[in-house]
Amino acid sequence: xxxxxxxxxxxxxxxxxxxxxxxxxxxxxxxxxxxxxxxxxxxxxxxxxxxxxxxxxxxxxxxxxxxxxxxxxxxxxxxxxxxxxxxxxxxxxxxxxxxxxxxxxxxxxxxxxxxxxxxxxxxxxxxxxxxxxxxxxxxxxxxxxxxxxxxxxxxxxxxxxxxxxxxxxxxxxxxxxxxxxxxxxxxxxxxxxxxxxxxxxxxxxxxxxxxx
Amino acid sequence: xxxxxxxxxxxxxxxxxxxxxxxxxxxxxxxxxxxxxxxxxxxxxxxxxxxxxxxxxxxxxxxxxxxxxxxxxxxxxxxxxxxxxxxxxxxxxxxxxxxxxxxxxxxxxxxxxxxxxxxxxxxxxxxxxxxxxxxxxxxxxxxxxxxxxxxxxxxxxxxxxxxxxxxxxxxxxxxxxxxxxxxxxxxxxxxxxxxxxxxxxxxxxxxxxxxxxxxxxxxxxxxxxxxxxxxxxxxxxxxxxxxxxxxxxxxxxxxxxxxxxxxxxxxxxxxxxxxxxxxxxxxxxxxxxxxxxxxxxxxxxxxxxxxxxxxxxxxxxxxxxxxxxxxxxxxxxxxxxxxxxxxxxxxxxxxxxxxxxxxxxxxxxxxxxxxxxxxxxxxxxxxxxxxxxxxxxxxxxxxxxxxxxxxxxxxxxxxxxxxxxxxxxxxxxxxxxxxxxxxxxxxxxxxxxxxxxxxxxxxxxxxxxx
Numbered sequence: 001x002x003x004x005x006x007x008x009x010x011x012x013x014x015x016x017x018x019x020x021x022x023x024x025x026x027x028x029x030x031x032x033x034x035x036x037x038x039x040x041x042x043x044x045x046x047x048x049x050x051x052x053x054x055x056x057x058x059x060x061x062x063x064x065x066x067x068x069x070x071x072x073x074x075x076x077x078x079x080x081x082x083x084x085x086x087x088x089x090x091x092x093x094x095x096x097x098x099x100x101x102x103x104x105x106x107x108x109x110x111x112x113x114x115x116x117x118x119x120x121x122x123x124x125x126x127x128x129x130x131x132x133x134x135x136x137x138x139x140x141x142x143x144x145x146x147x148x149x150x151x152x153x154x155x156x157x158x159x160x161x162x163x164x165x166x167x168x169x170x171x172x173x174x175x176x177x178x179x180x181x182x183x184x185x186x187x188x189x190x191x192x193x194x195x196x197x198x199x200x201x202x203x204x205x206x207x208x209x210x211x212x
Numbered sequence: 213x214x215x216x217x218x219x220x221x222x223x224x225x226x227x228x229x230x231x232x233x234x235x236x237x238x239x240x241x242x243x244x245x246x247x248x249x250x251x252x253x254x255x256x257x258x259x260x261x262x263x264x265x266x267x268x269x270x271x272x273x274x275x276x277x278x279x280x281x282x283x284x285x286x287x288x289x290x291x292x293x294x295x296x297x298x299x300x301x302x303x304x305x306x307x308x309x310x311x312x313x314x315x316x317x318x319x320x321x322x323x324x325x326x327x328x329x330x331x332x333x334x335x336x337x338x339x340x341x342x343x344x345x346x347x348x349x350x351x352x353x354x355x356x357x358x359x360x361x362x363x364x365x366x367x368x369x370x371x372x373x374x375x376x377x378x379x380x381x382x383x384x385x386x387x388x389x390x391x392x393x394x395x396x397x398x399x400x401x402x403x404x405x406x407x408x409x410x411x412x413x414x415x416x417x418x419x420x421x422x423x424x425x426x427x428x429x430x431x432x433x434x435x436x437x438x439x440x441x442x443x444x445x446x447x448x449x450x451x452x453x454x455x456x457x458x459x460x461x462x463x464x465x466x467x468x469x470x471x472x473x474x475x476x477x478x479x480x481x482x483x484x485x486x487x488x489x490x491x492x493x494x495x496x497x498x499x500x501x502x503x504x505x506x507x508x509x510x511x512x513x514x515x516x517x518x519x520x521x522x523x524x525x526x527x528x529x530x531x532x533x534x535x536x537x538x539x540x541x542x543x544x545x546x547x548x549x550x551x552x553x554x555x556x557x558x559x560x561x562x563x564x565x566x567x568x569x570x571x572x573x574x575x576x577x578x579x580x581x582x583x584x585x586x587x588x589x590x591x592x593x594x595x596x597x598x599x600x601x602x603x604x605x606x607x608x609x610x611x612x613x614x615x616x617x618x619x620x621x622x623x624x625x626x627x628x629x630x631x632x633x634x635x636x637x638x639x640x641x642x643x644x645x646x647x648x649x650x651x652x653x654x655x656x657x658x659x660x661x662x663x664x665x666x667x668x669x670x671x672x673x674x675x676x677x678x
Contacts, residue, residue: 001622001666001667001668002667003667029339032365033338033339033365036337036365036367036368037337037368037373038373039370039373039374039411039415040412042367042368042370042373043370043666043667043669044667065367066286066288066367067285067286068286068365069283069285069286069365070363100623100625104618104622104623104624186412187444189412189667189669189670190412190413190416190418190443193442193443193444
């Protein structure tokens with residue numbers, strides 16, 4: 001079966017403590033329960049969560065939506081975004097199947113990154129590893145004014161910004177992620193091709209601004 | 213009631229007297245006021261210490277309870293659910309669950325073995341919180357019942373989520389959502405073909421992109437074409453149709469008088485090692501099958517121009533075979549561009565002849581299409597798409613779109629495994645009696661195409677010469 005891997009990278013540094021991290025937890029829950037009612041996503045999308053604070057951890061390995069269990073997410077430490085990108089590259093190598101004569105491969109992974117601050121580690125090392133892999137759509141989200149959209153532009157062309165990192169805004173970001181995963185699942189199953197540009201994503205809600 | 217109260221009062225008074233006597237025995241004489249103060253003081257102190265004591269105990273049991281290694285995997289509606297766990301600790305005297313009835317589950321316990329099971333068949337999808345309640349050893353009314361909340365997610369049955377919306381006949385290039393056809397040839401092999409719109413198309417009321425055409429010519433050639441329009445191309449349903457129509461019409465015309473070609477085939481059969489014999493068959497095939505494909509490419513291009521659309525809007529794969537019985541056996545030639553499969557299967561000799569290689573990319577979903585100009589610009593690779601074989605006899609010749617080959621074979625490598633073809637043939641024979649010259653065989657094949665395979669919801673088309 002051709003899976004659509006979805007990697008979600010979440011900033012769990014100290015600055016996310018309190019309302020933002022609770023909103024993120026809630027967001028993951030909403031994301032999963034929404035996708036579970038979409039027949040395309042339910043059968044195609046596989047989800048992984050990578051968190052990064054002082055170090056990066058894959059707290060949920062690539063998992064079928066139907067068996068996804070809410071991970072425990074806490075906030076503290078700094079912002080090792082570079083390490084998170086390196087870990088992502090590493091996990092994609094291990095978890096995403098390429099097509100060979102022996103096996104029909106997965107679709108290119110979708111990646112959603114959410115951060116509220118500047119990376120505190122060496123971004124370039126991780127970025128180099130990340131750039132060596134093939135991804136489908138990669139969306140980076142600057143949550144609030146603390147994150148530098150210029151930095152995120154180095155990772156991907158698709159950068160969005162949330163005006164504030166309050167729970168309503170974070171929730172609408174996750175709803176948009178969910179709609180995007182639905183659209184991606186539908187496209188691969190229906191058309192047999194992947195999303196390639198931001199214009200194929202559903203229009204973001206007013207709280208989510210596209211950074212041009 | 214009154215009697216009880218007065219009895220207690222008497223007891224209390226006796227207790228006070230006892231305490232007073234005890235105090236007096238220390239030689240202390242105590243005023244009634246001091247005595248009352250003393251009692252209040254003592255009771256308060258003791259109460260604090262007592263409460264602290266049981267609360268500490270409770271909190272340590274609560275910690276133990278939170279640390280119990282219990283988790284609940286997600287369930288699926290109408291699928292049996294069971295999750296067992298063992299609580300090997302006497303401190304948890306009685307365990308109960310609250311909220312299970314909302315999920316359609318029940319709690320079973322085997323006290324002797326300390327084994328607990330949550331089971332049942334969930335009927336409603338959703339996210340549920342269930343509460344585990346614990347009465348610990350020594351619990352008495354007034355103390356807390358310890359609780360821990362668990363989350364159970366119930367997935368909907370994926371099948372229940374798919375809708376089946378008929379395609380509007382108003383759309384451009386309308387075609388029926390399913391089609392099937394039986395071509396019976398007296399005293400000879402028949403061809404049956406069926407094509408079914410995929411679930412993902414049905415869910416959105418979109419048209420089938422696959423197509424087929426079969427023909428038996430006066431010169432006794434079997435012509436079979438199957439095409440799979442690319443899901444991403446908006447007019448691919450027309451592309452696949454033009455492809456099938458054009459190649460069959462061309463081959464029919466080209467094989468009207470096939471005497472020369474058949475002579476070459478006979479020469480080739482007599483001496484297959486002779487390169488000249490091979491070349492003659494190959495050159496003729498080039499004119500018949502190769503040109504058919506090129507004509508189809510051109511015809512689609514013309515249609516696109518007429519429509520003011522792009523060629524790639526009509527992207528389609530093409531699987532084509534021409535086939536005839538000779539006294540020495542069967543001659544089968546094919547042209548294959550894109551994914552799917554063409555295969556000659558013989559059950560008795562347990563052999564297959566896969567008539568080419570599917571075009572696949574590094575990642576899934578990157579295939580080649582008849583509509584790509586590069587298919588025809590590279591002559592060597594075009595030659596590679598032409599195949600021919602002579603076999604004594606065979607059980608069935610298959611042509612199928614990837615909507616069938618993907619779920620049945622999963623990988624390209626499996627297409628080369630005869631066991632996989634055995635399985636497919638068995639699977640088909642389970643529901644369809646091919647030995648019977650049954651008029652309904654095409655309908656049966658069509659309903660066979662409805663098989664469930666998770667994540668595989670593409671249009672499905674299969675043609676079988678048997």
